[in-house]
Amino acid sequence: MSTTQGRGRLGKRLSPYLLTLPGGLWLLIFFLVPLFTMLSLSLQTGNPITGVFHLTWHWAEFGQQLSLYHTQFLRSVAYALTATALDLVIAYPLAYWITFHAGKKKNFFLLMLIIPFFVSFVIRTLAWEFILSDQGFVLGTLKNLHLLPQSFHVLATGTAVVTGIAYNFLPFAALPLYVSLEKIDRSLVEAANDLYASKRQAFLRVILPLTIPGIFAAFLLTFVPALGDYVNASILGGTNTTMIGNIIQNQFLFNSDYPAASAMSAILMAAVLIGIFAYAKMLGARTIEEYV
Amino acid sequence: MNEEEEIQFPGLDPALWQGASDRRLSRRDLLRYAGAGAGAVGLSAFLAACGTSNNSGSSGGTGANAVGSTSWWAKQKLHHQVDFANWPYYIDTSHGKHPSLEQFTNQTGIKVTYSEPIQDNTSFFQKIKPALQAGQSTGYDIVVLTNNSPVFSQIIQAGWVIPIDHSKMPNFDKYASGLVKNPSYDPGNKYSMAWQSGYTAMAYNTKFIKENITSVQSLFDPKYKGKIGMMSDPQELGSFGLLATGKQPATSTPADWQAAANKLQAQKSLVRSYYDQSYISALKNEDTWISMVWSGDIFQANLSGFKDLKLVIPQEGAMFWTDNMMIPKGAANPLDAMTLMDYVYKPAVQAEIEDYNNYVCPVPAARPIIAHKLKDPTVANSPTVFPDAQMQSLSRTYYQYKNNQSLLQWNNLFLPIIQG
Numbered sequence: 001m002s003t004t005q006g007r008g009r010l011g012k013r014l015s016p017y018l019l020t021l022p023g024g025l026w027l028l029i030f031f032l033v034p035l036f037t038m039l040s041l042s043l044q045t046g047n048p049i050t051g052v053f054h055l056t057w058h059w060a061e062f063g064q065q066l067s068l069y070h071t072q073f074l075r076s077v078a079y080a081l082t083a084t085a086l087d088l089v090i091a092y093p094l095a096y097w098i099t100f101h102a103g104k105k106k107n108f109f110l111l112m113l114i115i116p117f118f119v120s121f122v123i124r125t126l127a128w129e130f131i132l133s134d135q136g137f138v139l140g141t142l143k144n145l146h147l148l149p150q151s152f153h154v155l156a157t158g159t160a161v162v163t164g165i166a167y168n169f170l171p172f173a174a175l176p177l178y179v180s181l182e183k184i185d186r187s188l189v190e191a192a193n194d195l196y197a198s199k200r201q202a203f204l205r206v207i208l209p210l211t212i213p214g215i216f217a218a219f220l221l222t223f224v225p226a227l228g229d230y231v232n233a234s235i236l237g238g239t240n241t242t243m244i245g246n247i248i249q250n251q252f253l254f255n256s257d258y259p260a261a262s263a264m265s266a267i268l269m270a271a272v273l274i275g276i277f278a279y280a281k282m283l284g285a286r287t288i289e290e291y292v
Numbered sequence: 293m294n295e296e297e298e299i300q301f302p303g304l305d306p307a308l309w310q311g312a313s314d315r316r317l318s319r320r321d322l323l324r325y326a327g328a329g330a331g332a333v334g335l336s337a338f339l340a341a342c343g344t345s346n347n348s349g350s351s352g353g354t355g356a357n358a359v360g361s362t363s364w365w366a367k368q369k370l371h372h373q374v375d376f377a378n379w380p381y382y383i384d385t386s387h388g389k390h391p392s393l394e395q396f397t398n399q400t401g402i403k404v405t406y407s408e409p410i411q412d413n414t415s416f417f418q419k420i421k422p423a424l425q426a427g428q429s430t431g432y433d434i435v436v437l438t439n440n441s442p443v444f445s446q447i448i449q450a451g452w453v454i455p456i457d458h459s460k461m462p463n464f465d466k467y468a469s470g471l472v473k474n475p476s477y478d479p480g481n482k483y484s485m486a487w488q489s490g491y492t493a494m495a496y497n498t499k500f501i502k503e504n505i506t507s508v509q510s511l512f513d514p515k516y517k518g519k520i521g522m523m524s525d526p527q528e529l530g531s532f533g534l535l536a537t538g539k540q541p542a543t544s545t546p547a548d549w550q551a552a553a554n555k556l557q558a559q560k561s562l563v564r565s566y567y568d569q570s571y572i573s574a575l576k577n578e579d580t581w582i583s584m585v586w587s588g589d590i591f592q593a594n595l596s597g598f599k600d601l602k603l604v605i606p607q608e609g610a611m612f613w614t615d616n617m618m619i620p621k622g623a624a625n626p627l628d629a630m631t632l633m634d635y636v637y638k639p640a641v642q643a644e645i646e647d648y649n650n651y652v653c654p655v656p657a658a659r660p661i662i663a664h665k666l667k668d669p670t671v672a673n674s675p676t677v678f679p680d681a682q683m684q685s686l687s688r689t690y691y692q693y694k695n696n697q698s699l700l701q702w703n704n705l706f707l708p709i710i711q712g
Contacts, residue, residue: 051425068708069711071712129573130573130577133574133577133579134578135579136577153518153579155579156565156579234568235570237565238563238564239560239561239563239564239566240712242711242712247711250707250710250711252418253412253414253415253418255703255707256414256418
């Protein structure tokens with residue numbers, strides 16, 4: 001009796017650890033090991049040709065990279081923020097409409113939202129490059145009709161890059177918003193109406209606050225990949241639209257300067273983490289105080 | 293003459309193959325980005341995963357029995373297979389097969405595993421570097437690298453290329469053009485044999501530009517603001533900056549580089565974008581009207597219907613580059629590789645490859661075969677495929693980096709222009 005009980009207790013105590021083991025191992029092998037390799041690499045110096053680097057705790061690398069590439073760094077933040085804002089503004093009404101007004105066709109509309117994204121990211125971006133080309137069938141036609149000046153162009157501008165990013169990451173904003181809107185208990189909205197709230201008030205004081213976690217998720221899922229993106233800038237961009245992702249790629253491929261590339265990646269990662277924690281704290285605090 | 297009889301064409305007119313495929317056009321653009329879909333977030337983790345090894349590049353010794361020495365080569369045997377890594381769309385292709393290679397297999401019994409994993413020199417080098425560092429086989433017996441890339445001298449300096457066997461290249465000795473024999477980037481062809489060469493020149497769209505363009509200065513002409521395409525490769529861009537400031541890239545000094553960088557920086561507001569291989573679609577889409585180009589691309593574009601694009605070899609000269617076959621250290625089948633590398637120097641074989649490629653042919657004797665047997669006078673008479681005396685006098689060679697310091701100095705001057 002007592003031994004069975006003992007084994008039961010042991011099993012009970014170990015089970016949480018055993019259950020987290022697969023996930024934990026995954027995290028260790030595919031996240032922590034690469035992460036620490038990268039951090040260690042960013043502090044190494046050596047010969048890029050033979051690829052022999054030694055850990056020399058070369059902290060100056062971070063300062064050097066920041067002073068060389070702060071323009072591109074700030075530009076990436078600005079582009080990513082603009083694209084994310086654009087996505088939220090487009091995706092919220094979209095998700096709202098699908099949730100409350102699409103009726104039985106909800107799944108159909110959700111599918112329509114995702115289907116374009118079954119095509120490779122790069123192919124879609126290249127397609128935009130073709131569609132928006134200066135003498136292509138859109139701009140070319142408008143120019144022939146004298147609706148646009150000959151010098152007008154969309155490609156090779158910052159706007160093209162931001163729009164490209166916004167387009168490519170739209171579902172990442174729309175889907176979390178849909179999930180959080182869908183979760184809302186309809187009786188809460190009815191209660192607001194019963195208490196003489198106007199439609200606008202019901203939205204602003206009931207629906208919107210309840211979807212803040214969704215907005216946060218949508219923001220994260222869009223902003224983080226957008227910040228590191230380098231495909232849109234290299235396909236749709238021009239001379240002054242380089243993003244930090246392009247810089248990292250070039251440091252890695254052209255200069256074979258792994259420490260520089262790693263340092264830059266580490267800076268990017270740290271900036272994102274700090275930003276996200278600050279943002280979560282801000283939103284989280286509001287949510288707790290006012291709405292729970 | 294015997295060689296001419298060796299090639300049988302499997303039913304299809306070779307002129308058709310080149311029209312049906314637009315080879316080097318998409319060589320670097322589509323494929324280069326194919327991996328990008330994996331997600332930009334993954335980039336830092338990807339970088340991290342490519343950590344370094346502490347193995348120093350093994351020199352392989354210098355003794356009489358060292359890898360690549362005469363006695364080492366004497367011990368090598370044929371294994372009847374060879375792994376050839378090349379750039380996409382860079383060999384004659386018909387119905388998914390490569391007639392020249394099939395012919396080689398029929399004649400020698402050596403089976404060729406032909407793959408096209410190289411989209412640009414540096415990233416390919418990064419891929420095979422871990423194996424080379426660890427002293428293991430890269431899985432390839434022949435790789436093709438460009439002399440204008442820093443990677444070319446890096447891989448030799450690190451001792452990762454097997455010196456080729458000069459007793460087993462009779463066709464090369466007999467037929468190779470002076471342009472690729474004993475080149476300055478590999479004196480005495482110690483490590484390499486040319487696959488194809490080409491020019492980095494310029495082209496413009498005659499639909500929009502009516503004047504006759506003859507000089508690289510036209511790339512700096514404010515008239516064409518926003519319609520000028522430059523290349524994003526720092527070696528290509530820097531070399532053109534040097535030509536524009538009247539310097540010879542091969543003999544230039546860091547002071548010249550600075551002047552060239554200043555000139556390119558001033559040009560920046562006129563430039564639409566700094567392109568990789570995608571410059572060709574920008575030209576075809578008419579996003580750019582005048583651009584730096586690779587000669588074969590324009591030749592192909594003209595053949596495939598873009599007749600308004602005109603290739604210009606500027607009076608200041610055009611950069612002449614060569615893609616070279618090399619045997620990486622650790623190759624499993626070096627003798628088979630040698631056999632194939634020399635085989636493509638047979639005029640009849642080269643004619644077939646060249647009629648597809650349209651870059652600069654390393655075998656002048658292939659010309660009459662292309663003209664008469666393959667009946668393709670356009671290719672045979674093109675000065676950018678078979679350079680004439682005038683063309684050769686306009687050929688410029690790239691600066692060879694003395695060491696990593698000079699490479700970094702170069703990149704630090706020209707990369708900021710591209711990455712602004």
